[in-house]
Amino acid sequence: MISIYSIVLPRLETPYLDEWIEYHLNLGVDNIYLYNNGLFPIDNWQSHWKSNKKAQRKRKNIIKTIDPSLRKYIWEKKPSSDYHFDIPDEEIMHRFAELEQRWPQVTIVNWINGIDHTFWYPLSQQMGLKHFLKNFKTDWVLFIDPDEFVSLKTFTSLKQLIRANKEVNKFYFYPAFPGPRTLDSSMVERLNNAPRIINPS
Secondary structure (H helix, E strand, C coil): CEEEEEEECHHHHHHHHHHHHHHHHHCCCCEEEEEECCCCCCCCCCCHHHCCHHHHHHHHHHHHCCCHHHHHHCCCCCCCCCCCCCCCHHHHHHHHHHHHHHCCCEEEEECCECCCECCCCCHHHHHHHHHHHHHCCCCEEEECCCCCCCCCCCCCCHHHHHHCCCCCCCEEECCCCCCCCCCCCCHHHHHCCCCCCEEEC
């Protein structure tokens, strides 16, 4: 059995999740566990991606251009992403919850700071994985974000990849960047033209 564990900011991810879910189910994933991070991002000021001071200043300058009433929704790591402010909070969460009804293989787990745990990002992500491994049974776990797609160039499914590498107990997938997500284009179509390298170890 292959499962996906993924932390999700519903406002940032929900409009794109159907394509992402369908794609990975077709790739042989059996179950997908979406850990609901809530409407508002949380960060530890020491997060590794904040170490680049120049990039950090650039992100902060982008955030300053956003309506102050909306800044609480912005993840400093991705200030330029589309947060779909035209959709109310209640509608975002309703659409997110509907994923479980549309996809029987999907399980949503609430993982909101201050309610379900007290960990700041990125520790919240690591502790969420620990919670997943403790509470759900699976043979293999794929730990990816909702904007990441696994591309297998020489195999038709993840199960085929595993069967062909029986001596391997973990796989590393290196990223390719087919461009930012938009609501009027398919990430899968662009992904098909982006090379991926698989490094089993």
